[in-house]
Amino acid sequence: MGNTEVMWKLVALIAYLSFAQAVPKKFTSTKLLNSPDPSDTESLVSLPLQLNSPGQGAILDYGHEVAGTPYLMVTAIDQPVQLEVRYSEELSGLDSPFGDGPFPFSVGLSSTFRTETFNVTSPGTIHSYFIQGGQRWQSISQLTEGTLTIAGAGFEASIQYQNPEDLPGHFECSNSAYNEIWKLGALASTAACVEAGSQRATWEITPDGALIHGQKPALSALGNTFSEYTLSFSTKILRGGAGWAQAQTPSLTGLQLLLTSELEEDTTFVNTNTTITPPNSIALAYGYSFVNQSTLPSFYLDNFEIPFAIKEDTWYNIDATLLSDSTLTVAIDGTEALNVSLSDYGVSLGNQYDPTALPGTGSWGFGPWVDQVALYANISVAAQNGTELYRNSLTDEAVLAEYGVARNNATVCLDGPKRDRLVWLGDFFHTTRIIPASTARRDHVLGTLQLLLDWQNEEGLLPIDPPMGTDPLYAPQVGGYLGLADYQTLGLLAFTGYFELTGDMDFAQQLWPGFQKQTSWLISQINTTTGLAEISGFTGPASGTATSAMLVQALNEAATVATALNDTASAKNYTTTASNLADAIDTSLWNEDLGIYSTSLSAPSNFSVADISFAITSGIASHNTTRLTSLLAALEQLSLGPGYKDTSATSTTDPTVNISPNINGFLLSALMRANATMPAKFLLDTLWTAMIDDDATSTGASWEYVNAATRGPGLGLFTSLSHPWGGAPTYILPQWVAGVRSVRAGYEEWVIVPGLGFNVTSASARVPTRFGELSVSWEAVGEILSVNVTAPEGTKGRVELPGVAGRELGMWNVNGKDGKGGEKIELGAGKSSVTFDMRDS
Numbered sequence: 001m002g003n004t005e006v007m008w009k010l011v012a013l014i015a016y017l018s019f020a021q022a023v024p025k026k027f028t029s030t031k032l033l034n035s036p037d038p039s040d041t042e043s044l045v046s047l048p049l050q051l052n053s054p055g056q057g058a059i060l061d062y063g064h065e066v067a068g069t070p071y072l073m074v075t076a077i078d079q080p081v082q083l084e085v086r087y088s089e090e091l092s093g094l095d096s097p098f099g100d101g102p103f104p105f106s107v108g109l110s111s112t113f114r115t116e117t118f119n120v121t122s123p124g125t126i127h128s129y130f131i132q133g134g135q136r137w138q139s140i141s142q143l144t145e146g147t148l149t150i151a152g153a154g155f156e157a158s159i160q161y162q163n164p165e166d167l168p169g170h171f172e173c174s175n176s177a178y179n180e181i182w183k184l185g186a187l188a189s190t191a192a193c194v195e196a197g198s199q200r201a202t203w204e205i206t207p208d209g210a211l212i213h214g215q216k217p218a219l220s221a222l223g224n225t226f227s228e229y230t231l232s233f234s235t236k237i238l239r240g241g242a243g244w245a246q247a248q249t250p251s252l253t254g255l256q257l258l259l260t261s262e263l264e265e266d267t268t269f270v271n272t273n274t275t276i277t278p279p280n281s282i283a284l285a286y287g288y289s290f291v292n293q294s295t296l297p298s299f300y301l302d303n304f305e306i307p308f309a310i311k312e313d314t315w316y317n318i319d320a321t322l323l324s325d326s327t328l329t330v331a332i333d334g335t336e337a338l339n340v341s342l343s344d345y346g347v348s349l350g351n352q353y354d355p356t357a358l359p360g361t362g363s364w365g366f367g368p369w370v371d372q373v374a375l376y377a378n379i380s381v382a383a384q385n386g387t388e389l390y391r392n393s394l395t396d397e398a399v400l401a402e403y404g405v406a407r408n409n410a411t412v413c414l415d416g417p418k419r420d421r422l423v424w425l426g427d428f429f430h431t432t433r434i435i436p437a438s439t440a441r442r443d444h445v446l447g448t449l450q451l452l453l454d455w456q457n458e459e460g461l462l463p464i465d466p467p468m469g470t471d472p473l474y475a476p477q478v479g480g481y482l483g484l485a486d487y488q489t490l491g492l493l494a495f496t497g498y499f500e501l502t503g504d505m506d507f508a509q510q511l512w513p514g515f516q517k518q519t520s521w522l523i524s525q526i527n528t529t530t531g532l533a534e535i536s537g538f539t540g541p542a543s544g545t546a547t548s549a550m551l552v553q554a555l556n557e558a559a560t561v562a563t564a565l566n567d568t569a570s571a572k573n574y575t576t577t578a579s580n581l582a583d584a585i586d587t588s589l590w591n592e593d594l595g596i597y598s599t600s601l602s603a604p605s606n607f608s609v610a611d612i613s614f615a616i617t618s619g620i621a622s623h624n625t626t627r628l629t630s631l632l633a634a635l636e637q638l639s640l641g642p643g644y645k646d647t648s649a650t651s652t653t654d655p656t657v658n659i660s661p662n663i664n665g666f667l668l669s670a671l672m673r674a675n676a677t678m679p680a681k682f683l684l685d686t687l688w689t690a691m692i693d694d695d696a697t698s699t700g701a702s703w704e705y706v707n708a709a710t711r712g713p714g715l716g717l718f719t720s721l722s723h724p725w726g727g728a729p730t731y732i733l734p735q736w737v738a739g740v741r742s743v744r745a746g747y748e749e750w751v752i753v754p755g756l757g758f759n760v761t762s763a764s765a766r767v768p769t770r771f772g773e774l775s776v777s778w779e780a781v782g783e784i785l786s787v788n789v790t791a792p793e794g795t796k797g798r799v800e801l802p803g804v805a806g807r808e809l810g811m812w813n814v815n816g817k818d819g820k821g822g823e824k825i826e827l828g829a830g831k832s833s834v835t836f837d838m839r840d841s
Ligand SMILES: *[C@@H]1O[C@H](CO)[C@@H](O)[C@H](O)[C@H]1NC(C)=O
Pocket: 080, 119, 120, 121, 265, 266, 267, 268, 269, 270
């Protein structure tokens, strides 16, 4: 037997293991759909599960975030039975008709809907059409008469799940809550990062056109600048209806239209909500969808009855025209079905980035409503003078990558697995620091940053949130570079941060030309009059502390990369530019009366968590202890509920105010650097524990937002409960509690300073480095601190006793040799054992 065969078997086994199915850990039985209680273990049932009347069902608990294509194994059935299945990250989502969805912001190569209905007709395994991107809970309810046996259920994994306990990086300490908190970012970045090819196309191209299942309309990449057009297409409804969108603005809102069939009994599920989709009608909405979703408003404008039956399995020709005076007309097979003025509904069509664009400018797209299926073909788009602007038969696979529904070519990290499932540029600051401390998946970081560079524009800008299903060749038409300019800086920091933690030269070399170009753009945004960055966005306004200080940090970190690559000219430019920018911040933005760095020149009395965080991590505030001290004192004014509210202007009484673990993650780093142990401990103990305290909301992964008043998920059911941007403690705990930090890129040189202020008596961490594994463990017994280090060849470092910098050490012992005094103990590769007597230091 050849080695090749053995190797292939191994590869197959590894592939099988790493994409193993996720199966539920717990089944809770039937009739529990209203307010199920996860602690109600009495109602636990085991497989096989027998269902024999409508209203029966089960709740499945997967124990933590899982992702993949749902399946149900039915072993016996006596007649066709309709089953409704719901998915949710938090348990209470199962009580809602749409689960914790829908997610109409983007198509994400997954299901928009979190509820689906099956018509089960015979024994066998049923698969969902779509991937469900992320959930812990699932419910199954029987809708119609009959008896069936379910012998298994689960998800065919769409991610490479690994138990956070078994990752290359590791952290553990005497506080078990911190151990669970460490795992949050590790699991979130496991669940949010997807391998090339693992997310399949969501449209099926047939000789008759594109077969599309209920999903947010996927948009053509080519129509963004089109206005006053007539969109014509043919559609054949296979179940329920056919939907489309027009005038989609860059913020992904616009017109939504839905043609509903006569709803033949043979194909209509009994749970079909005909309030939204009455038979033989066109529903019209403006916004993201036909139903509201927390931060994504939708306005159901009207419903138009069609004066004839809309048959399923029958082709219809649709012509839809939107003019800039807001007149909308739709004709079906040449018969006018609606003719309205959108202004009568109070809709004003606009384009946030281009005020000169004609009202109603924007692309078109196709996608039916939940559980519906339709074929679409022969698209044409024409100007009002009759000129054809676009034509596509939807019979060629190439169309998938134009509409953003093609199988993903790149290994990338998304913002989160359940939604938005976009490559959000500004989200990766924490992700690229979490990965080296946990999964060590270099391919996840490299793939993400390379995809962003594949979309880079002429000016050097990276796209804010490119989709994984669109070919980057459409970048010029899709655009998406505007708004949130600070995401550019955060993107650069994602690159530099990964280099700092890994010292990975090949990585740096591959990405350097692109990031260098992006850095030049960032430098060009510095105002020559004020010396401050004209960069605004998520973290703060232009000419402000957060966005300028963040750029100081990014430029200094970029200089480190430039130096490593022998690009000394760039390194010098970046450090000089950073130093000038830092001086401008110190001079113009420090408010002596309030003892704060101001949010901006035009808001001198305001300050924010991001201002304070980046003023510290950029090194600006640490030059001056007076300023640092007053800044930390001012922070207390932002304390709200479990963390710190974004800005001094944020309401303290509004019950919808959220605490951002992303922004508080920047802060956590800053507090550690400033030795501000008490507020850092406060954040760990109250903000991050919110994600682990309640079994009904915890997923084992870090959250997008935490509500200030309730400590529950911040955006209701919409909240991503698996968001790497909320997982900062995964890299901060090893660095500041276990205390092992890189001093020279990639831990070539390291320092260990045990984090004694955290009410932790022992801690250990394992850090994968390019030299091998670096591990440390320490324990404080009474006044004796012992530290064990195992360092790989090629590295060296030192151990310091916290708080003794500048002071002499007391009695110490290194590998059996006693000593006294000094500031630190220098160590080389191999195993070392250090003991300090803290009584006399
Ligand atoms: C379910 O399947 C049965 C058997 O094929 C069929 O008769 C019935 O019309 C289907 N119901 C729906 C709602 O699709």
